[in-house]
Amino acid sequence: METYSCETHIDHALDMFVAQTQEFPIMDKLSDNEKLSTKCSYCEEQATYIVSSK
Template sequence: MKMTIYSCETHINHALDVFVAREGEFPIMELLSDDKKLSTSCTYCEEAALYIVANK
């Protein structure tokens, strides 16, 4: 099962910690494309997401 977390600048460290704790491996972390930034909010707050943290 693929785990995906969307994160703003404020929550990126938390997102990485949660991912490693749940999955037991380091994720890929990528910047969202400009069109995705407009429509995607952070998993942890209402801010616009800047990053996607997911399985390799």
């Protein structure tokens, strides 16, 4: 599972990931190139982070 998140929704993304997967999430910052083409999973803003499992 992968979720993309902006600065505003990162707490919600982490909480939802744990609730759905029961695993500890890994949060990584997206590179500048990835940011350009990736939207937040919860709004239309540019994503800053990716939350995923191992």
